[in-house]
Amino acid sequence: MMIVLFDSAVEPGKRVPTNLPSNQPTLFFPLVFSRKISQKTERDKRTGYCVMKAHLFSLLVLLFSYGQSKPDIHINYRFIIAVPTEYNESNIGRAFLMENTQAEPGFKAALSIEPVNGNYSCSLEVFLGDVKVWSSGHRSKFYLTEKCVLELTSDGDLQLKGPKERVGWRTGTSGQGVERLQILRTGNLVLLDALNRIKWQSFNFPTDVMLRGQRLNVATHLTSFPSHSSVLYSFEILRSKIALYLNSGKRNYSYWEFKPSKNRNISFIELGPKGLELFNDKHKKIAQIISSQTIQPLRFLALGNKTGNLGLYFYSPQDRRFGAAFQALNNTCDLPQACRPYGICTISNSCSCLQVLTKGDQCNAGIPEGFCGKDQVEMLELGGLTNVLKAIPEKVNSSKEACADLCLADCTCVAALYSSGEEDKNLGKCFIYGMVMGVKQIGEEAGGLTYMVKVPRGTKVSQGKSQVKKWVFLVVGVADGLIILVVLAGIGYYLIQRRRKNLTTTRNNS
Numbered sequence: 001m002m003i004v005l006f007d008s009a010v011e012p013g014k015r016v017p018t019n020l021p022s023n024q025p026t027l028f029f030p031l032v033f034s035r036k037i038s039q040k041t042e043r044d045k046r047t048g049y050c051v052m053k054a055h056l057f058s059l060l061v062l063l064f065s066y067g068q069s070k071p072d073i074h075i076n077y078r079f080i081i082a083v084p085t086e087y088n089e090s091n092i093g094r095a096f097l098m099e100n101t102q103a104e105p106g107f108k109a110a111l112s113i114e115p116v117n118g119n120y121s122c123s124l125e126v127f128l129g130d131v132k133v134w135s136s137g138h139r140s141k142f143y144l145t146e147k148c149v150l151e152l153t154s155d156g157d158l159q160l161k162g163p164k165e166r167v168g169w170r171t172g173t174s175g176q177g178v179e180r181l182q183i184l185r186t187g188n189l190v191l192l193d194a195l196n197r198i199k200w201q202s203f204n205f206p207t208d209v210m211l212r213g214q215r216l217n218v219a220t221h222l223t224s225f226p227s228h229s230s231v232l233y234s235f236e237i238l239r240s241k242i243a244l245y246l247n248s249g250k251r252n253y254s255y256w257e258f259k260p261s262k263n264r265n266i267s268f269i270e271l272g273p274k275g276l277e278l279f280n281d282k283h284k285k286i287a288q289i290i291s292s293q294t295i296q297p298l299r300f301l302a303l304g305n306k307t308g309n310l311g312l313y314f315y316s317p318q319d320r321r322f323g324a325a326f327q328a329l330n331n332t333c334d335l336p337q338a339c340r341p342y343g344i345c346t347i348s349n350s351c352s353c354l355q356v357l358t359k360g361d362q363c364n365a366g367i368p369e370g371f372c373g374k375d376q377v378e379m380l381e382l383g384g385l386t387n388v389l390k391a392i393p394e395k396v397n398s399s400k401e402a403c404a405d406l407c408l409a410d411c412t413c414v415a416a417l418y419s420s421g422e423e424d425k426n427l428g429k430c431f432i433y434g435m436v437m438g439v440k441q442i443g444e445e446a447g448g449l450t451y452m453v454k455v456p457r458g459t460k461v462s463q464g465k466s467q468v469k470k471w472v473f474l475v476v477g478v479a480d481g482l483i484i485l486v487v488l489a490g491i492g493y494y495l496i497q498r499r500r501k502n503l504t505t506t507r508n509n510s
Helices: 042-046 400-408 463-476 478-509
Strands: 001-007 026-031 034-037 050-053 072-074 079-083 093-100 109-114 119-128 130-136 147-152 159-161 169-170 177-185 189-192 199-201 207-211 215-217 221-224 232-237 240-250 251-258 269-272 275-279 287-288 298-303 310-316 321-327 343-347 350-351 376-382 386-387 396-397 413-421 430-432 439-441 447-458
Touching: 001 232, 026 396, 072 093, 093 177, 109 147, 109 177, 119 159, 119 169, 130 207, 147 177, 215 240, 221 298, 269 298, 376 400, 386 413, 386 447, 396 400, 400 413, 400 430, 400 447
Parallel strands: 001 026, 001 079, 343 439
Antiparallel strands: 034 050, 072 177, 079 147, 093 109, 109 119, 119 130, 147 159, 159 169, 177 189, 189 199, 207 298, 215 269, 221 232, 232 240, 240 251, 269 275, 275 287, 298 310, 310 321, 343 350, 376 447, 386 439, 396 430, 413 430, 413 447
16 A cells, blocks of 8 residues: 655646556645745835745554554555655654554654755654654654655565655664564564564664653663754763763763762663662662652653753643653753853853853854964963763873873864862862763852963953952853843832831821
8 A cells, every 4th residue: 555645736647656566556645835925025026025834744554454553554555745845944754653552642653754954854753742752763864856755565665755765764684584664562663464463663773752661771862962063962862870961072071970878880871750760780679869740740850951951741621731750950041051151150040151252142253263373372260160961080190280281282172161179289080072062050159160261362351260250250250230220220219219108108197
């Protein structure tokens, strides 16, 4: 059986270019992308001002022999979805192929066309309600034009193909006796043989979501890609801990971690109904992150692509939506990208710039990248700051001056954090950073921490160590100062009005 979605804009009588074999029954469905003429101006109308307004379409394959709750498709299945000829950010096409409704909300598998950076990508996806929980294109996009084809071939290989039969994604299961593709009640998308043995499963290819019943072994991880950014977040399962990382180039920075007690080793983790469970090599539970709510069972764990935060989520039948039962980070300033580069997250959870060279609206305006050498740059010491991003110490038993020299000699280093020793203040740890990100204000008492930023030589903000600290807090405290000023003005206004009222009362009584 073949099912074809085609663009309704195809001219009447013109053959749809699908190259379909003539020996198989085929169902055709129109894929409608409506055009709407803008009402802005008559000139726009005359020049054909058109905006593609996409309708998020869904095709539940419940027609003919395909029932609404049918959770599988068989070999020789072929599904074609048309790709719009014009690019628009709102053009999204989605056809739901299978679903499993054994729980509320149910899981659905879909073939999707989405706009990405000027192109269209095609992917096979799994949804829990309206939440995307798995995608074949999570790590690598399949860009194409004209059409996207999902096919479960006669020899059992599941493929995504574009024009001229170009394969952009496949399961690699040819010749393994695969009979059908099925979506289970757990949300696991599986390829099964005639004996119901799993030959491939989506659970083995985690994205940014972990579903209940899914197991993640040591050395596996979830990844999340922030929009318009060169960094990525990862949730990693290690032998000694589970942790969140910000990854930029070859540098990795942790910003949250959870360790079992007594230095016990982790073998794998699973999401249970009440929390995230950690197990050892003997399959014995050794630790657990417990959900804050106990009424509804947890449905999934997700790594946010905007904040990098880790959350455990449940479904509320009353509200008909998902809610967070646990968040790894509850303070805004503890998030890795709470502020833009060269920004500071202040004590009041607002953002301010490290205005070393700021000339415009960018915190890092005028600061070049990839600069080094003591004759060109120097390290500017900033007091009362730390970094929520934790790097591996570049050097231990180091002095603050040696830490600064280490960053100066490294062209990729833009900042350094020095942590002085408890016994000897001149022997501490030196952390090197390839980005000025995750900077957080902690006040004058920084607990032996010194944050330094690399700047072009000759950059002067003030003279003297104490004045530098004062300048830094003056810049950082602008937002906080405005808040305090407004509060004081309000108090002053209240006292003045109260005094006037008392004087008026006194005069009337006299």
